[in-house]
Amino acid sequence: MMNPLDWNTLLRLLPEILAGLTLFSVVGVDRGLISHWGEQARFTVSRLFACGALAACALVSLAEIPFGSSVGLAGAAVFDPLSSFAQAAIFLLASGSLWLTSPEDAGEHPAEFFALGIASALGLSLMASARDLILLFISVELSGLSLYALCAFHKKSAASAEAALKYFTIGAVASAFTLYGFGILMSQAGGTRFDEIAVGLFSHPPTLWTLVGVIFSLGGMAFKITAAPMHMAAPDVYRHAPLPVASMIATASKVGAAMALIRLVGHALSPDVPLGGWHAVQDFWVITAGWLAAVSMVLGNLGALAQQGFRRLIAYSGVAHAGYMLVALFSCTPQGYACLLFYSVIYAAANLGLFALIAGRDESEGDSLRRWQGLATHSPAAAIALGVFILSLAGLPPTAGFAGKFFLFMSAAGGALGWMQATPLLAVGLLASCIGFYYYLRVLKYAFVHGVEEGEASMTVRVLPLVWISLAVVLVLGVAPNFLLAPMAQWAAGLFPSASL
Amino acid sequence: MSLVPWTIWLTLAGMAILSLPVWRHSAQHKWVALITALSGLAMATIAFLSYDISAGGVQGGLSLPWLPSLGISFSLGADGISVVLCLLTGLVAVSGVLFSWNIEKNSRAFFLLFLGLVGGVYGVFLANDLFLIFFFYELAIIPKFFLIAIWGHTRKDYAAMKLVLYSLVSSAAVLLGILLLVAASGTGSFDMQSLAAAKISEPVQIWLFPLLFLGFGVLAGLWPFHTWAPTGHVAAPTAASMLLAGVVMKLGAYGCLRVAVQLCPAGAAHWSGWVCALGAIAILFAALIALRQRDFKFVIGYSSVSHMGFVILGLGTLNATGLAGAVMQMFSHGVIAGLLFAVVGRMIYERTHTRMFGELSDLRHRLPFAFWTFVLAGAASMGLPGFSGFIAEIQVLIGTWKSQAIWLVPTVLGMAVTFAYTLQALHQGFFTPAAQGDTHASEQLPSITLPEKVAALLLLSATLWAGLNPEPLNRRIYPAVSAIAERVAAATAPAPQP
Numbered sequence: 001m002m003n004p005l006d007w008n009t010l011l012r013l014l015p016e017i018l019a020g021l022t023l024f025s026v027v028g029v030d031r032g033l034i035s036h037w038g039e040q041a042r043f044t045v046s047r048l049f050a051c052g053a054l055a056a057c058a059l060v061s062l063a064e065i066p067f068g069s070s071v072g073l074a075g076a077a078v079f080d081p082l083s084s085f086a087q088a089a090i091f092l093l094a095s096g097s098l099w100l101t102s103p104e105d106a107g108e109h110p111a112e113f114f115a116l117g118i119a120s121a122l123g124l125s126l127m128a129s130a131r132d133l134i135l136l137f138i139s140v141e142l143s144g145l146s147l148y149a150l151c152a153f154h155k156k157s158a159a160s161a162e163a164a165l166k167y168f169t170i171g172a173v174a175s176a177f178t179l180y181g182f183g184i185l186m187s188q189a190g191g192t193r194f195d196e197i198a199v200g201l202f203s204h205p206p207t208l209w210t211l212v213g214v215i216f217s218l219g220g221m222a223f224k225i226t227a228a229p230m231h232m233a234a235p236d237v238y239r240h241a242p243l244p245v246a247s248m249i250a251t252a253s254k255v256g257a258a259m260a261l262i263r264l265v266g267h268a269l270s271p272d273v274p275l276g277g278w279h280a281v282q283d284f285w286v287i288t289a290g291w292l293a294a295v296s297m298v299l300g301n302l303g304a305l306a307q308q309g310f311r312r313l314i315a316y317s318g319v320a321h322a323g324y325m326l327v328a329l330f331s332c333t334p335q336g337y338a339c340l341l342f343y344s345v346i347y348a349a350a351n352l353g354l355f356a357l358i359a360g361r362d363e364s365e366g367d368s369l370r371r372w373q374g375l376a377t378h379s380p381a382a383a384i385a386l387g388v389f390i391l392s393l394a395g396l397p398p399t400a401g402f403a404g405k406f407f408l409f410m411s412a413a414g415g416a417l418g419w420m421q422a423t424p425l426l427a428v429g430l431l432a433s434c435i436g437f438y439y440y441l442r443v444l445k446y447a448f449v450h451g452v453e454e455g456e457a458s459m460t461v462r463v464l465p466l467v468w469i470s471l472a473v474v475l476v477l478g479v480a481p482n483f484l485l486a487p488m489a490q491w492a493a494g495l496f497p498s499a500s501l
Numbered sequence: 502m503s504l505v506p507w508t509i510w511l512t513l514a515g516m517a518i519l520s521l522p523v524w525r526h527s528a529q530h531k532w533v534a535l536i537t538a539l540s541g542l543a544m545a546t547i548a549f550l551s552y553d554i555s556a557g558g559v560q561g562g563l564s565l566p567w568l569p570s571l572g573i574s575f576s577l578g579a580d581g582i583s584v585v586l587c588l589l590t591g592l593v594a595v596s597g598v599l600f601s602w603n604i605e606k607n608s609r610a611f612f613l614l615f616l617g618l619v620g621g622v623y624g625v626f627l628a629n630d631l632f633l634i635f636f637f638y639e640l641a642i643i644p645k646f647f648l649i650a651i652w653g654h655t656r657k658d659y660a661a662m663k664l665v666l667y668s669l670v671s672s673a674a675v676l677l678g679i680l681l682l683v684a685a686s687g688t689g690s691f692d693m694q695s696l697a698a699a700k701i702s703e704p705v706q707i708w709l710f711p712l713l714f715l716g717f718g719v720l721a722g723l724w725p726f727h728t729w730a731p732t733g734h735v736a737a738p739t740a741a742s743m744l745l746a747g748v749v750m751k752l753g754a755y756g757c758l759r760v761a762v763q764l765c766p767a768g769a770a771h772w773s774g775w776v777c778a779l780g781a782i783a784i785l786f787a788a789l790i791a792l793r794q795r796d797f798k799f800v801i802g803y804s805s806v807s808h809m810g811f812v813i814l815g816l817g818t819l820n821a822t823g824l825a826g827a828v829m830q831m832f833s834h835g836v837i838a839g840l841l842f843a844v845v846g847r848m849i850y851e852r853t854h855t856r857m858f859g860e861l862s863d864l865r866h867r868l869p870f871a872f873w874t875f876v877l878a879g880a881a882s883m884g885l886p887g888f889s890g891f892i893a894e895i896q897v898l899i900g901t902w903k904s905q906a907i908w909l910v911p912t913v914l915g916m917a918v919t920f921a922y923t924l925q926a927l928h929q930g931f932f933t934p935a936a937q938g939d940t941h942a943s944e945q946l947p948s949i950t951l952p953e954k955v956a957a958l959l960l961l962s963a964t965l966w967a968g969l970n971p972e973p974l975n976r977r978i979y980p981a982v983s984a985i986a987e988r989v990a991a992a993t994a995p996a997p998q999p
Contacts, residue, residue, distance in 0.1 A: 335570070397640045406632070410571065410680055419684035426680060430673040437669040441646065441662060449650045449658070482568045489570050 009072030012064060012079035015057040015087055016125055022053035023118045030111030043103050043110040050114035054095035054121060061088035061125075069494070075193045076132035078263075081491040082341065086128040086259040089345050090252045094121035096352050096466050097247035100359040105153065105242040113153055113242075120146035120248060124256030127224075131267070133182040133192040136260060140178065140224060143256065144171050147249060151241040159240040166233040167241075174223030174230050181216025184209050185268070194268035202271040206280045214269065214284040218292065221264065224257035226315075227322035228296040235303070238315035239367055246311065247355035250318055251348035258325060258344035262337040265289070265329055266495065282332065286417060289329040290425050296323030297432035304439050309367030313439060314354060317393055320436060321347050327429055328408045330422055331415030334492035339407040341492075342485050346400035346477055350392040353470030357386055360459040360467070372447040382459050383447050385471050392474045394440040395433060400477035405433070407485065504551065505561040505579045505627055507544040508587055512537060512620035516613055527608035534612035535598045541619065542591030549584045549977070557581070557980040559629060559694075568632075572683075572690035576629040581977035582758070582828050586626045586751060589835040592963050593747040594619045596839060597740035599956035600847045604652070604738070611652055614644040615740060622748050626755060631679055631691040634760065638675070638752060642668045645749070648741040649733065655798075660736030664745075667719055667729035674716030675756065682709055682764060696764055697988070703767045706992075710768025713761035714776065720753025722809040724783035731802030739846035742798075746805045746838035751831045754812045758827065762816060763985050766992035773817050774905060780814030781908040783807060784915035792922040797849065797856040800926045801841045804882060807915060808834045808890075814912060815897040819989045823900020824982035826893050829974060833881070833889035833967060840878040840960045844871050848953060849930070852946045858929040865931040870949040872931050874957045879923045881964045884916065889967035 010017070026049055034042055061084050069080030098117045106113040123143030130136035148171060152164030186192050188210050189200030201210060223230035226249070238246045269285045300320030307313040325347075328340035360382070361371065376383035392401030409429060412422045477484055515537025524530055552560060562578035579587065597615065604611050621644070624637030642665060650661035683691060686699035701709070719726040730750070734742045762769040769776075784807050791803035808830065815827025848871040849864065850856050865872045881888035884895075894916070901909055967974055 391643065396643055397636050402636070402639060406635075406676070407571065409676070410683070413680040413684040414689070419681055422684075423677075423681060426677055430677050434666075434670045434673050437666060438662075441665060444646070445650060445658070445662075448647060480567075482566075482570075485568065486570055 006072070008070055009077075009079075012067070012070065012072060013077075014064070015061045015091065016122055018053065018057050018060060019091070019118055019122045019125065022050065022057075023115050023122065026050055026053075026118065027111045027115050039108060039110075040103060043106055046106075046110040046114045047098065047101055050118055051095045051099045054091045054098065054118065057121075057125075058088045058091035058095065061085075061091060071131065073135070075195070076135040077126070077129045078131040079129055080495060082262075082488065082495055083129040083259065085488070085491070086255055086341060087125045089255050089348065090124045090128060091121055093252040093255065093348050093352055094118070094124070094248055096469075097244045097251060097355070099244075099466060100247055100356060100463060101242070101244045102359070105244060107153065107155060113150070116146045116150050117244065117248065119143075120150070121252060124252050127256045128259040130260060131194045131263065133186060133197075133268075136264070137178060137182060140221075140260070141175065143253065144175070144224075147245065147253070150245040150248075151237055153242050153245070154240075157240065159236075160242070163233070163236040163240040167237045170230060170233040171223060174220045176220075177216045178220025181213050181218070181220055184213030185217060188213060194263065197268040198271060201269070201281050202279055206284065210281060211284050214281070215288050217264065218261075218285060218288045221257065221261055222292055222296075222322070225254055225261065225322045225325065226318050227292050227326060228299045228319055231296070231300070231319040231322075234319060235307075235312040235315040238318070239309060239311045243355060243359050247352060250314065250351045250355065254318075254322070254325075255341075255344045255348055258341055261329065262340060265332075266334070266337050270332070286330055286332060289326050293323045293326035293330070294425060294428045296320065296326065297429050298323075301432045301435040305435055307439070308369060310369050310371060310443070311358065311367050313369070313443070314351065317436065317439075318351070320432065321393070323432070324405060324408050324429060327412045327425060330417065330425060331411040332417065333411065333415055334495065335489055336411035336415055338485065338488040338492040339404070339411045342481070342488055343404040343408055345484070346392065346404045346474060349470045349473040350389040350399075350401060353385060353389045353467050353474065356463040356466040356470065357382060357389075357459075360463040369443060369446050372443060373450050375447040377451065379459055382467070385467050386447050387444055388471055388474055390440050390443050392478070394437055398475065398478045400474045400481065403478055403481040407481070504544060505548040505584070505587065506563050506577045508541045508548070508591070508623045509577070509620055509627065511540045511544060512616050512623060515540070516616045516620070519609060519613055519616065524609065527605050530608040530612050531598065531602055531604075534616060535595070537616055538591070538594040538598045538619065541623065542588075542595050545584070545587040545591035548579060549588045552579065552581065552584045552977055554581075554976050554980070562629065564629070572688070572692070573632045574630055574692060575633060576692065577627045577633075578629045579627055581979070581981035582755070583626045584977055585828060585832050585974055586748075586755060587623060589751070589832045590619060590622050590626065590748050592959065593743055593835055593839045596843065596956035596960050597743045599952040599959075600743065600843045601738070601740040602950065602952040603847075603851060604740075606652065611648070611738075614647050615744070618644040618648070618741075618744055618749070622744075622752060625752050629693050631683065631693060631696060631760065633691075634756070635672075635676065635679055638756065639672055641749065641752065642672070645733075645741065645745065649737045652738040652741070653736040654738075655736050656732070657736045660732040664729045664733035667726065671716045671719035671726070674712055675760075678709055678713035678716055679760070682713070685709070693759075693764075701765070703992075706765040706768035707771045708768075710761055710765040710772055713765065714757050714769075714772070717753045717756030717761060718779075718813065721750050721757060721812060722753070722783070722806045723813055724779055724786055724806070724810065727783065727787065727806045727809075730806050731799055734802040734805065734842065735796065735798045739843055739851075742842040742846055743839040746802075746842060747835040750805065750809055751835055754809065754816070754827065754831055757813075757816055758824070758985070762819070763988065766985075766989040769819060770989050770993040773819050776817030777814055777901065777905040777908045778817075780810045780812070780817055781911040781915070783810030783813060785911040785918065788915045788918035788922060792918055792925065795858050797845045797858060797861065797926060797930055798842070800922060801838070801845055804841070804919070804922065805834070805838050807919065808838070808882070810915070811894055811897050814908065815900060817908075818897070818900035818904045819986060820900050820903050821979060821983040821986040822896050822903065824986055825975065825978045826896025826898075826900055828978045828982060829889070829896060829967070829971070830893035832974065833893040833964065836960050836963045836967070837878055837881045837888075837890060840874065840957065840964070841882065843953070843957060843960075844875045844878065848874070848949060858926075859933070861930050862933050862935040867946050868949065870954060870957070874961065875927060875931065877961055878964075879927055881968070883920050883923050887965070887968050889964045889971070892968055892971045
């Protein structure tokens with residue numbers, strides 16, 4: 001029997017342990033040491049503490065990449081370069097999102113706000129290394145519950161409460177799906193660890209229950225990556241939740257969900273040893289993922305087309321992007337999984353930049369696209385940044401979105417199923433993304449073409465570093481995607497030796 | 502030493518220099534843009550002259566690993582078609598800057614976008630890797646949107662959105678075609694040479710070809726997907742219309758030739774009748790519409806679609822003569838369309854502030870330089886001997902005669918209508934006498950400026966050079982298109998019995 005907590009596991013869990021300690025000490029410091037300070041000062045200290053600690057967690061995760069892979073917590077968690085990288089991205093994105101918090105967002109309990117933010121980042125990070133259905137479910141719930149509470153943090157805003165309620169309701173349904181699906185998978189495979197499932201599911205012909213389990217598991221997980229049909233709460237949440245929370249859901253949450261999905265389908269639902277052929281279980285999840293992708297791409301893009309509000313538009317475009325990411329699952333190759341994670345990271349970078357730009361401007365006039373009117377005239381640099389982020393979402397060069405989307409579709413075309421089977425999905429995806437061009441161009445039109453009406457609007461200085469970092473990521477990875485994609489592909493290839501058929 | 506890629510590097514360097522904050526006046530922006538465009542033209546000319554005709558093939562290559570794991574490399578190089586089209590791009594870019602000498606509003610942004618578009622176009626013509634071709638192809642789309650939406654006129658919002666959506670939707674078809682082509686080739690590489698060497702089964706080629714050809718063809722003004730072109734050209738500022746009609750439409754035609762025909766030869770052979778039909782219909786249909794336009798710039802816009810019909814028709818012939826004629830027509834129309842748009846958009850409209858026939862009066866005397874430029878450009882556009890249009894169209898006609906002679910009927914009718922609308926435009930635009938009591942008609946118009954004259958003479962001499970001495974062009978184009986025609990012939994030849 002493996003010792004669940006040996007030294008190696010403790011070392012590899014260091015980022016999570018650090019995050020957990022920070023979670024409590026943020027509240028502790030606020031309550032114990034500085035409770036007599038003014039609200040503004042307490043807020044500033046809590047924010048610095050939380051963001052700094054999360055950035056430190058990210059650095060520790062990055063430093064763990066060279067350590068290779070190992071399994072810990074009695075086989076429930078796996079620590080490998082791909083997970084470490086995803087965790088670093090999650091912590092960085094969470095730190096960046098929380099950095100956007102304004103005193104109004106956090107209200108009179110700043111420490112609690114940041115503690116919940118850290119808790120959700122912790123959950124997402126555990127999701128990225130979960131190798132067991134139970135740990136996966138617990139970490140999904142940890143991040144989910146913290147985010148539900150954060151959504152409602154604008155205590156005096158009815159809209160914020162409504163968004164939180166919707167988010168919670170859909171989230172609860174998704175959890176029920178996930179739990180039921182996981183339960184069936186466990187009963188069919190005779191274990192909860194992914195390696196046990198990978199042996200158990202493939203040792204006998206699949207039953208109808210296996211199919212139900214796969215559909216329910218993937219359908220439930222779709223909620224975390226905001227894929228249709230679990231996307232219904234997204235527009236309200238993006239619009240009415242406190243901005244850093246919306247940013248967290250749009251960025252860190254997607255990366256965590258992408259990594260968890262990769263591991264679920266690539267490890268648990270793929271045969272552990274090459275079968276020398278195709279197994280019906282793989283058909284089940286590939287087709288399920290394909291349908292989820294197609295529905296998300298179509299619904300997301302059509303939904304975004306009708307939006308007048310910018311944050312709602314980004315929400316629907318997020319649904320569409322979840323669909324694009326799921327297209328890569330269709331490939332069933334490590335290369336495709338690497339492309340998926342790559343895309344989730346650059347998508348998150350562009351979105352973080354957009355949320356930073358939103359946070360940098362006065363939002364008193366509501367959510368209309370008009371908020372960007374005349375941006376090019378009074379702050380050209382911000383307008384160029386907005387343009388680059390939007391182009392990246394639209395998938396146009398020279399931004400990372402172009403390369404990333406190309407790789408997603410390419411991996412599906414070159415996937416294990418063959419390009420003929422992938423053609424309908426690719427056609428749907430490309431048609432849907434054509435719809436997307438229209439609403440992205442509308443945003444650009446407001447920023448660059450329509451003139452200013454009146455007044456000077458300036459950007460808050462605090463958000464600028466985030467804007468520049470995101471901009472650098474989006475542009476550098478647009479011109480030199482290999483910089484990140486090559487190591488990712490290498491890590492992914494080491495993870496799923498049997499996945500390439 | 503590879504010289505061709507320097508067209509791209511110098512354009513990028515010029516953009517970087519232009520974005521430095523030290524330039525504060527629009528005059529400085531113009532000079533930086535002009536020097537950039539000139540150095541691009543110089544590089545294109547050197548590449549054209551130094552292209553080794555006896556060696557042939559792709560020369561001046563440069564290949565850097567870009568995404569080795571995905572079979573993608575940053576690979577540039579020029580064959581005989583590419584050097585000709587790069588030379589065209591250089592010419593139109595220089596004259597475009599000169600014709601934009603009156604831009605004062607946001608001149609830095611204008612020239613940055615202009616050069617970005619030029620750089621993207623050079624990239625497509627030189628890229629030797631399918632991914633890279635698509636990268637540059639998409640890169641050239643976004644500047645168009647801003648150039649039209651910000652600096653344009655005449656329903657510019659609508660035109661910009663329409664043009665860019667047409668481009669993007671068609672490029673989605675191209676992307677699907679590229680992905681399936683690479684997957685079906687089984688090479689796992691985007692390199693053009695290895696894709697050309699790959700065996701793709703005939704049924705697959707037969708349905709991949711329309712996807713790629715229509716996808717690229719939209720940008721070439723392929724009938725019936727041409728409607729973005731007239732509205733877009735009319736709404737664009739002069740330099741952008743020149744680039745759009747002059748070189749951007751050639752991107753589409755180049756893609757049709759380089760990707761669709763070259764990589765799917767069996768598909769091309771299967772669909773060649775349809776391609777010829779679309780080309781011939783476009784020639785006649787667009788010419789008839791041009792005949793009925795009241796807006797001078799729309800006449801030129803539809804004439805562009807009609808002339809691009811010759812390119813499509815040439816591509817459909819699939820023999821060396823017709824393909825060479827298509828490439829020659831790309832060059833010829835690029836120069837002539839640039840010239841015509843400059844006359845109407847810059848020389849006339851910027852001075853009279855109208856382009857409507859009936860409101861333009863007695864321009865023959867008021868703008869003699871514009872008049873003579875239009876006479877010469879119109880003659881070139883009608884395909885009179887001595888101009889490049891003649892050389893191009895005669896080759897397309899001969900090529901068509903050899904393969905799909907039936908489509909000569911609408912083509913020749915279309916050429917007759919071309920005479921009609923060109924002469925009608927000449928008459929209504931320049932010879933209409935001033936109406937009684939029309940005070941505007943006697944107004945002195947600002948005279949044609951030196952930059953305009955230099956640019957017009959540059960383009961005029963290019964069309965005359967290609968018309969009087971086509972050998973330098975043909976000797977570069979023929980080996981390249983013959984190789985493609987041979988691929989098609991080999992693909993359609995019955996398989997030898999073992």
